[in-house]
Amino acid sequence: MANSIEVKFQEHFKLNVLFKDYILFENLLLENNIDYYCNINENSDISDGTRFFLLDKDRIIIDQLLMDNEIIASTETILFSDYRQERKIQKFHFLVYSIVILILVLIILIGDFI
Known part of the structure:
Protein backbone atom coordinates (compact mmCIF):
# COMPACT_ATOMS: atom_id res chain seq x y z
CA MET A 1 0.00 0.00 0.00
CA ALA A 2 1.07 3.61 0.05
CA ASN A 3 0.68 7.01 1.59
CA SER A 4 -3.08 7.60 1.28
CA ILE A 5 -5.25 10.43 2.62
CA GLU A 6 -8.10 7.91 2.95
CA VAL A 7 -6.56 6.68 6.21
CA LYS A 8 -7.47 9.96 7.92
CA PHE A 9 -11.16 9.35 7.20
CA GLN A 10 -11.28 5.85 8.70
CA GLU A 11 -10.78 4.59 12.26
CA HIS A 12 -7.17 5.55 12.87
CA PHE A 13 -4.61 6.52 15.47
CA LYS A 14 -1.69 8.94 15.29
CA LEU A 15 1.88 7.95 15.91
CA ASN A 16 4.86 10.30 16.12
CA VAL A 17 8.10 8.73 14.92
CA LEU A 18 11.43 10.40 15.59
CA PHE A 19 12.98 11.96 12.52
CA LYS A 20 15.98 9.61 12.65
CA ASP A 21 13.64 6.60 12.33
CA TYR A 22 11.33 8.11 9.71
CA ILE A 23 12.78 6.39 6.62
CA LEU A 24 13.08 3.00 8.31
CA PHE A 25 9.51 3.14 9.63
CA GLU A 26 8.05 4.23 6.31
CA ASN A 27 9.97 1.46 4.55
CA LEU A 28 8.63 -1.13 7.02
CA LEU A 29 5.07 0.06 6.40
CA LEU A 30 5.53 -0.32 2.66
CA GLU A 31 7.12 -3.78 3.00
CA ASN A 32 4.21 -4.98 5.12
CA ASN A 33 1.50 -3.43 2.92
CA ILE A 34 0.18 -1.22 5.70
CA ASP A 35 -1.92 1.79 4.74
CA TYR A 36 -0.78 5.04 6.31
CA TYR A 37 -0.91 8.77 5.80
CA CYS A 38 1.96 11.11 6.41
CA ASN A 39 2.46 14.58 5.05
CA ILE A 40 5.94 15.78 5.93
CA ASN A 41 4.95 19.34 4.98
CA GLU A 42 2.31 19.46 7.76
CA ASN A 43 4.91 18.98 10.47
CA SER A 44 6.23 22.38 11.42
CA ASP A 45 8.50 21.08 14.17
CA ILE A 46 10.35 17.87 13.30
CA SER A 47 11.89 17.66 16.78
CA ASP A 48 8.60 16.15 17.98
CA GLY A 49 8.82 13.57 15.23
CA THR A 50 6.87 12.90 12.08
CA ARG A 51 3.15 12.24 12.52
CA PHE A 52 1.78 9.11 10.89
CA PHE A 53 -1.92 8.31 10.65
CA LEU A 54 -2.38 4.54 10.85
CA LEU A 55 -5.44 2.33 10.75
CA ASP A 56 -6.63 0.80 14.01
CA LYS A 57 -6.82 -2.63 12.38
CA ASP A 58 -3.03 -2.59 11.87
CA ARG A 59 -2.15 -1.63 15.44
CA ILE A 60 -0.81 -5.07 16.50
CA ILE A 61 1.42 -5.40 13.44
CA ILE A 62 2.72 -1.87 13.87
CA ASP A 63 3.49 -2.45 17.56
CA GLN A 64 5.49 -5.53 16.63
CA LEU A 65 7.39 -3.65 13.91
CA LEU A 66 8.28 -0.90 16.39
CA MET A 67 9.57 -3.37 18.97
CA ASP A 68 11.48 -5.56 16.52
CA ASN A 69 13.26 -2.61 14.94
CA GLU A 70 13.75 -0.57 18.15
CA ILE A 71 11.98 2.44 16.71
CA ILE A 72 11.12 5.16 19.19
CA ALA A 73 7.54 6.32 18.66
CA SER A 74 4.87 8.02 20.73
CA THR A 75 1.26 9.02 20.65
CA GLU A 76 0.11 12.58 21.13
CA THR A 77 -0.77 11.95 24.77
CA ILE A 78 2.13 9.72 25.79
CA LEU A 79 5.43 11.23 24.73
CA PHE A 80 8.62 9.23 24.83
CA SER A 81 12.13 10.34 24.16
Whole structure:
Protein backbone atom coordinates (compact mmCIF):
# COMPACT_ATOMS: atom_id res chain seq x y z
CA MET A 1 0.00 0.00 0.00
CA ALA A 2 1.07 3.61 0.05
CA ASN A 3 0.68 7.01 1.59
CA SER A 4 -3.08 7.60 1.28
CA ILE A 5 -5.25 10.43 2.62
CA GLU A 6 -8.10 7.91 2.95
CA VAL A 7 -6.56 6.68 6.21
CA LYS A 8 -7.47 9.96 7.92
CA PHE A 9 -11.16 9.35 7.20
CA GLN A 10 -11.28 5.85 8.70
CA GLU A 11 -10.78 4.59 12.26
CA HIS A 12 -7.17 5.55 12.87
CA PHE A 13 -4.61 6.52 15.47
CA LYS A 14 -1.69 8.94 15.29
CA LEU A 15 1.88 7.95 15.91
CA ASN A 16 4.86 10.30 16.12
CA VAL A 17 8.10 8.73 14.92
CA LEU A 18 11.43 10.40 15.59
CA PHE A 19 12.98 11.96 12.52
CA LYS A 20 15.98 9.61 12.65
CA ASP A 21 13.64 6.60 12.33
CA TYR A 22 11.33 8.11 9.71
CA ILE A 23 12.78 6.39 6.62
CA LEU A 24 13.08 3.00 8.31
CA PHE A 25 9.51 3.14 9.63
CA GLU A 26 8.05 4.23 6.31
CA ASN A 27 9.97 1.46 4.55
CA LEU A 28 8.63 -1.13 7.02
CA LEU A 29 5.07 0.06 6.40
CA LEU A 30 5.53 -0.32 2.66
CA GLU A 31 7.12 -3.78 3.00
CA ASN A 32 4.21 -4.98 5.12
CA ASN A 33 1.50 -3.43 2.92
CA ILE A 34 0.18 -1.22 5.70
CA ASP A 35 -1.92 1.79 4.74
CA TYR A 36 -0.78 5.04 6.31
CA TYR A 37 -0.91 8.77 5.80
CA CYS A 38 1.96 11.11 6.41
CA ASN A 39 2.46 14.58 5.05
CA ILE A 40 5.94 15.78 5.93
CA ASN A 41 4.95 19.34 4.98
CA GLU A 42 2.31 19.46 7.76
CA ASN A 43 4.91 18.98 10.47
CA SER A 44 6.23 22.38 11.42
CA ASP A 45 8.50 21.08 14.17
CA ILE A 46 10.35 17.87 13.30
CA SER A 47 11.89 17.66 16.78
CA ASP A 48 8.60 16.15 17.98
CA GLY A 49 8.82 13.57 15.23
CA THR A 50 6.87 12.90 12.08
CA ARG A 51 3.15 12.24 12.52
CA PHE A 52 1.78 9.11 10.89
CA PHE A 53 -1.92 8.31 10.65
CA LEU A 54 -2.38 4.54 10.85
CA LEU A 55 -5.44 2.33 10.75
CA ASP A 56 -6.63 0.80 14.01
CA LYS A 57 -6.82 -2.63 12.38
CA ASP A 58 -3.03 -2.59 11.87
CA ARG A 59 -2.15 -1.63 15.44
CA ILE A 60 -0.81 -5.07 16.50
CA ILE A 61 1.42 -5.40 13.44
CA ILE A 62 2.72 -1.87 13.87
CA ASP A 63 3.49 -2.45 17.56
CA GLN A 64 5.49 -5.53 16.63
CA LEU A 65 7.39 -3.65 13.91
CA LEU A 66 8.28 -0.90 16.39
CA MET A 67 9.57 -3.37 18.97
CA ASP A 68 11.48 -5.56 16.52
CA ASN A 69 13.26 -2.61 14.94
CA GLU A 70 13.75 -0.57 18.15
CA ILE A 71 11.98 2.44 16.71
CA ILE A 72 11.12 5.16 19.19
CA ALA A 73 7.54 6.32 18.66
CA SER A 74 4.87 8.02 20.73
CA THR A 75 1.26 9.02 20.65
CA GLU A 76 0.11 12.58 21.13
CA THR A 77 -0.77 11.95 24.77
CA ILE A 78 2.13 9.72 25.79
CA LEU A 79 5.43 11.23 24.73
CA PHE A 80 8.62 9.23 24.83
CA SER A 81 12.13 10.34 24.16
CA ASP A 82 15.08 8.36 22.95
CA TYR A 83 16.94 7.59 26.18
CA ARG A 84 19.87 6.14 24.24
CA GLN A 85 20.46 9.56 22.71
CA GLU A 86 20.10 11.30 26.09
CA ARG A 87 22.62 8.90 27.60
CA LYS A 88 25.19 9.96 24.98
CA ILE A 89 24.57 13.60 25.84
CA GLN A 90 24.98 12.88 29.56
CA LYS A 91 28.31 11.14 28.91
CA PHE A 92 29.46 14.14 26.90
CA HIS A 93 28.49 16.54 29.71
CA PHE A 94 30.33 14.39 32.24
CA LEU A 95 33.45 14.40 30.05
CA VAL A 96 33.35 18.19 29.61
CA TYR A 97 32.82 18.79 33.35
CA SER A 98 35.67 16.41 34.18
CA ILE A 99 38.03 18.23 31.81
CA VAL A 100 37.08 21.63 33.26
CA ILE A 101 37.63 20.40 36.83
CA LEU A 102 40.97 18.85 35.85
CA ILE A 103 42.10 22.13 34.26
CA LEU A 104 41.06 24.08 37.39
CA VAL A 105 42.97 21.69 39.64
CA LEU A 106 46.06 21.98 37.44
CA ILE A 107 45.82 25.79 37.52
CA ILE A 108 45.57 25.73 41.32
CA LEU A 109 48.53 23.34 41.64
CA ILE A 110 50.68 25.35 39.22
CA GLY A 111 49.72 28.57 41.06
CA ASP A 112 50.87 27.07 44.38
CA PHE A 113 54.30 26.21 42.94
CA ILE A 114 54.88 29.65 41.44
